[in-house]
Amino acid sequence: MQNNARRKHKAPLLDTGQEALYLRSLCERRTPVVVKLRDGETVIGWIEYFDDQMIRLTREAHPNLFIYKTQILTLTEQGKRPPIRKRASETPPL
Numbered sequence: 807m808q809n810n811a812r813r814k815h816k817a818p819l820l821d822t823g824q825e826a827l828y829l830r831s832l833c834e835r836r837t838p839v840v841v842k843l844r845d846g847e848t849v850i851g852w853i854e855y856f857d858d859q860m861i862r863l864t865r866e867a868h869p870n871l872f873i874y875k876t877q878i879l880t881l882t883e884q885g886k887r888p889p890i891r892k893r894a895s896e897t898p899p900l
Contacts, residue, residue, distance in 0.1 A: 829856045838884035839863075843877050850884060 832839060836852045841863060843849070851865035861878075863871045 826856075829853060829861070832883070840880075840882045840884050841873065841878055842880045842882075843873070844879050845877075849873075 831837075832853050833856070838850060838852055841849050841851075841861075849863060849865065849871060851863040851868075851871070853861050854864040854870070855862040859876075860872050860874050863873055865871070
């Protein structure tokens, strides 16, 4: 009975397809993005092409970049950055 009580759990899916949908929407809308790389460098442009392993970042007045996804730390839409939080000590008194 103990064997029946235990349920076999399947491993979670590694690829849900959501990344491709999101990147495709960024491509189609030519949404400016901020790409922060693992080495600390930040580049700005829009995604013109992507595949399983890399993105092509198109930039104005700069060379286009092919960036491996393994080198990307974060990718953020340029206009949707979260506001910078102030420390309690920096908040002006009421």
